[in-house]
Amino acid sequence: xxxxxxxxxxxxxxxxxxxxxxxxxxxxxxxxxxxxxxxxxxxxxxxxxxxxxxxxxxxxxxxxxxxxxxxxxxxxxxxxxxxxxxxxxxxxxxxxxxxxxxxxxxxxxxxxxxxxxxxxxxxxxxxxxxxxxxxxxxxxxxxxxxxxxxxxxxxxxxxxxxxxxxxxxxxxxxxxxxxxxxxxxxxxxxxxxxxxxxxxxxxxxxxxxxxxxxxxxxxxxxxxxxxxxxxxxxxxxxxxxxxxxxxxxxxxxxxxxxxxxxxxxxxxxxxxxxxxxxxxxxxxxxxxxxxxxxxxxxxxxxxxxxxxxxxxxxxxxxxxxxxxxxxxxxxxxxxxxxxxxxxxxx
Amino acid sequence: xxxxxxxxxxxxxxxxxxxxxxxxxxxxxxxxxxxxxxxxxxxxxxxxxxxxxxxxxxxxxxxxxxxxxxxxxxxxxxxxxxxxxxxxxxxxxxxxxxxxxxxxxxxxxxxxxxxxxxxxxxxxxxxxxxxxxxxxx
Numbered sequence: 421x422x423x424x425x426x427x428x429x430x431x432x433x434x435x436x437x438x439x440x441x442x443x444x445x446x447x448x449x450x451x452x453x454x455x456x457x458x459x460x461x462x463x464x465x466x467x468x469x470x471x472x473x474x475x476x477x478x479x480x481x482x483x484x485x486x487x488x489x490x491x492x493x494x495x496x497x498x499x500x501x502x503x504x505x506x507x508x509x510x511x512x513x514x515x516x517x518x519x520x521x522x523x524x525x526x527x528x529x530x531x532x533x534x535x536x537x538x539x540x541x542x543x544x545x546x547x548x549x550x551x552x553x554x555x556x557x558x559x560x561x562x563x564x565x566x567x568x569x570x571x572x573x574x575x576x577x578x579x580x581x582x583x584x585x586x587x588x589x590x591x592x593x594x595x596x597x598x599x600x601x602x603x604x605x606x607x608x609x610x611x612x613x614x615x616x617x618x619x620x621x622x623x624x625x626x627x628x629x630x631x632x633x634x635x636x637x638x639x640x641x642x643x644x645x646x647x648x649x650x651x652x653x654x655x656x657x658x659x660x661x662x663x664x665x666x667x668x669x670x671x672x673x674x675x676x677x678x679x680x681x682x683x684x685x686x687x688x689x690x691x692x693x694x695x696x697x698x699x700x701x702x703x704x705x706x707x708x709x710x711x712x713x714x715x716x717x718x719x720x721x722x723x724x725x726x727x728x729x730x731x732x733x734x735x736x737x738x739x740x741x742x743x744x745x746x747x748x749x750x751x752x753x754x755x756x757x758x759x760x761x762x763x764x765x766x
Numbered sequence: 767x768x769x770x771x772x773x774x775x776x777x778x779x780x781x782x783x784x785x786x787x788x789x790x791x792x793x794x795x796x797x798x799x800x801x802x803x804x805x806x807x808x809x810x811x812x813x814x815x816x817x818x819x820x821x822x823x824x825x826x827x828x829x830x831x832x833x834x835x836x837x838x839x840x841x842x843x844x845x846x847x848x849x850x851x852x853x854x855x856x857x858x859x860x861x862x863x864x865x866x867x868x869x870x871x872x873x874x875x876x877x878x879x880x881x882x883x884x885x886x887x888x889x890x891x892x893x894x895x896x897x898x899x900x901x902x903x
Contacts, residue, residue, distance in 0.1 A: 426856055427826075445855075448826040456774045534775060535800035541821060542810045548820050555824055558805050560775070 432463045436471055439580045444553060447580040451555055454572040457565065465572050468579045489713075490583035491700050492574055494600030496591035496625065497609035502635040504543035506609055506683035506692075507588055508552075513686075513693050514584070515550045522553040522582035524573055526566065526589040526599065529558040536560075540588070553582055559596075567723045570599050571716070584696070591625050601628040602716050604709060605699045607692075609633045610649065612641040626652055629676050630699050633692055637680035649678055732758050776899045779827045781809035781818050783846060786836040795831065795862055795882075795891055802892030815849035822850065822857050828899040829879075834863040844876035851877075858898040862886070 427449050430438075435453075438446035450468070453460040472489075497503050504525065511521040525540035536558035544554055557573070559566050570587060577585045587603060589596040600606060608629035613636075634646050653675050677695045681688035703709040736754055744750060780796050782789055789811050796806045807825045809817065822830060832846060839861055847859050858879035865873060865881050873881050879898040882891055 445823050445826075448824050452774070452826040529805075530800060533801050533803045535803045535805060536775075537796050537800050537806045537808055539808045539810075542808060545817065548817060553824055556805075556807050558775070 432460070432467055436464070436467045436579065439576065440471060442581065444580075447553070447576060448555065450576045450579075451573050454576060455557065455560075455569050457569070461569075461572065464576065468572075468575045471579055472575065490574075490578040490585045491605065491696075492578075492603045493584050493586045493696060494603035494606045495586060495588040495609065496597055496600035496606070496628075498611070498614055498625075499590050499592065501609040501611040501614070502683045503588055503590075503609045504540045506633060506635050506681060506689075507586055508544040508547040509681075509683050509686055509689045510692050510696075511552045511586065512547045512550045513689050515547075515552060517693065519584065520551075520553075520582050521547075521584050521586060522555070522577040522580070523547070523586045523588060524555050524557055524570065524577070526557045526559060526570070526587070526596065528590065529560050534560065553577070553580075566595055566599055568727055571602060571720045571723075594624075597624060597628060602719060604703060604712060605630050605696055607631045607633060607696065609635050610645060611636045612639045612645045626656065631676050631695055632678045633681045633688070634678060635681045635683055637688065638682045638685075642680065646678060646680065653678075729758060776804045776829065776896060777807060777825060777827045778804055778829045778831055778895055778899075779807045779809060779818060779821045779825060780831045780833075781813040781821075782811045783813055783815070783818065783832045783834070783842050784836070784838055785812065786834065786838065787811060788835045789833070791835065791862060792833040795833070798888040798891045799831075799895060801888065802896075804892070804895065815846055818846065819849060819853050819855065822855055823853070827857060828902060829895050830857055830859045831895065832859065832861055834861055834865070837864070839863065839865050840869060840872060843873055843878050847877040856902060858902055860895055860898050862891075 427445060435446040435450050439450055450464050453464045495503055495507055507523055511523060514521045527536055527538045527540065529536040538556035538558060540556055541554060548554060574585050574587065587600055589600045591597055606628050608625045610632060632649060634642055657675060679688055679692045679695050681692055703712065778799055780792055782792055796808050799806050807821055807827060809821055818830060834842065843861050850857055860880040860882065861873065861878055862882040865883060870881060880894040882894055
């Protein structure tokens with residue numbers, strides 16, 4: 421490996437081939453290119469898509485199948501719930517079971533300086549040692565950017581042969597929750613000592629979960645958390661508002677499993693690994709995996725459309741002379757022009 | 767993310783190398799770099815050259831910062847530089863901590879890109895790391 425040319429001088433095509441062959445450095449650089457955005461990200465997106473789908477773009481390529489597709493697991497929950505520690509313990513266990521997990525750990529950037537302290541690796545030493553690929557990512561102040569970059573980065577990790585691909589975000593803020601929710605399986609980590617289940621309800625995390633881990637369950641009030649959680653799930657059953665209710669063919673699907681864990685000692689980690697596998701199998705069995713992946717593909721296209729339109733509208737609007745008419749009317753006219761797509765410049 | 771021409775943030779892996787339990791300085795530096803607009807991948811205490819190399823590789827880092835308060839810099843500083851080179855990683859190493867002046871030439875000879883001692887200001891810390899990143903090209 422020492423004989424390779426500097427990473428910055430290698431072509432995207434070369435990096436894609438190398439990442440496929442298991443070169444971690446090439447994978448890491450592709451992740452950076454996606455994160456940086458712009459033409460480099462576009463090229464990576466196209467080449468990874470082609471590589472994953474063999475060049476064929478048809479009705480049969482997005483859906484579940486394909487040897488290249490990884491089990492994508494989103495993990496979210498309140499700060500301090502022990503997500504990183506739990507993900508480390510769980511992915512380490514998956515390595516023992518013969519999987520090759522990768523983790524994309526998202527932490528917030530400082531809104532003032534754009535810098536970030538990404539601390540997830542501190543809790544993941546064991547996972548790193550057992551070969552789990554971990555990449556830390558800052559939100560970089562782009563709410564929309566995160567939604568654009570993460571699916572592309574997940575695809576790079578799939579391309580590199582990692583399975584499952586885990587996306588971990590702090591469950592505060594809609595974007596972070598959305599990003600973690602764009603997955604085959606969504607694991608929400610809750611913990612005692614963070615208020616009752618009413619708080620969890622407020623955070624909007626209950627609706628997106630396929631699976632719950634009650635972490636730090638060696639604490640005395642863990643049973644209360646679990647009971648509150650089950651109660652909230654009963655209520656979701658009652659009102660029909662839960663992710664498992666909204667899937668296209670989901671009527672026969674069961675409600676989210678709840679697993680009690682102590683990430684620091686490994687209690688419940690085997691059960692968690694069983695539960696994530698079982699969830700994937702249940703999606704597959706119920707025929708909803710394909711639907712979920714199709715939804716995800718559409719959501720990703722939508723993010724890109726939003727982004728392109730936003731960019732275009734900024735450009736057009738900043739050049740307007742002010743006061744030419746009622747703002748809403750001017751906007752409608754401009755929007756019609758934009759959607760008409762007179763010129764495809766970006 | 768919008769294809770903006772501005773440079774992506776410098777990514778720095780920060781760690782304590784070896785047996786040295788004093789990490790307050792490292793935490794202060796992490797904060798200085800963050801406030802300087804950089805992305806700090808914080809590894810914390812008791813790292814080895816191997817764990818640092820794993821992190822540099824997976825995080826596509828631009829600079830490695832290690833903190834040395836136990837007089838291990840003459841041994842561990844060059845070892846870190848060598849280990850990165852052996853791994854084929856062209857990533858500069860900046861050392862922070864207690865490094866006597868008479869050791870500075872040895873550090874430079876070993877290929878350490880910068881040394882930051884006690885009393886370095888936030889501006890100096892950020893400038894040193896940025897210069898190391900820029901020199902890498």
